[in-house]
Amino acid sequence: MKQQSLHGDISSADMAFHLNTGRLCLNAVASFGDWSGDQIERWPGAEDLGRWCVDSGLLPDAPQVTDEDLAAARALRAAIYRLVQVARAQGEFAPEDVALLNDWAARPALIPRLRGRGEELIWQADAPLEAVLASVARDAVELLTSEVLDKIRECAADDCSVLFIDASRPGKRRWCSMNRCGNRMKKQAFRQRHKRE
Known part of the structure; x- marks a missing residue:
């Protein structure tokens, strides 16, 4: 099934959440795809x-989400994206992005609870969605003030802007996912080489 992006049709595979970026806040940022291109809205x-809250493993059940909540989550996501990109470029943060991030980070976050004999970790909160967004914001604050910032990469695929932590030993990872973008781009390069030949 095809869905509409801001610039045309996209496949349902492209609508799948990216949940392997290496950080919670980057997983949230990846819910908007190709920031400078097709601008795929996965929320x-x-x-x-x-x-997304359930698929991310943050809540056992989907919380109640209003249109106002959705707008607030999208605003937080965009602020985190801008802050991370500015930090990577060693630029100056926009004060309104910092204020928004700090506001969310100051709210009550998810509380970890041990269940049974340690076989399960569950997350709880009185206001589940607010706690999820607060947890995302706190993770972003930690990331932006850590040495891991130097390991953030942007997927090298032409139509992907997923940011991820490069935890590889040589530090030369190029794709957000080998199964998703890596194989696709390698096949495309292979076809182009054979056309030239």
């Missing part, structure tokens, strides 16, 4: 944000 509706 097109309130229920999609709720589904």
Whole structure:
């Protein structure tokens, strides 16, 4: 099934959440795809944000999400994206982005609870969605003030802007995922080489 991006049709595979960036806040940022290109919105509706909370392993059940909540989550996500990109370029943060991030980081976050004999970790909160967004914001604050900042990469695929932590030993990882973008770009390069030959 095809869905609409701001610039045309995209496949349902492209709508899948990226949850392997290496950081919670970057997983949230990756819910918007190709920031400078097709601009794929993976939270097109309130229920999609709720589904992301569950798929991310943060909540056992989708929380209630209003349109206002969705707008607030998207604003936080965009601020984190801008802050990370500015930090990577060693620029100056926009004060309004810092204020928004700090506001969310100051709210009550998810509380870890041990269940049974240690076989399960669950997350709890009185206001689940707010706690998820507070946890995302706190993770972003930690990332932006850590040495890991130097390991943030942007996917090298032409139509992907997913930011991820490069935890590889040589530090030369190029793709957000080998299964997703890496194989696709290698096949494309292979076809182009054979056309030239």
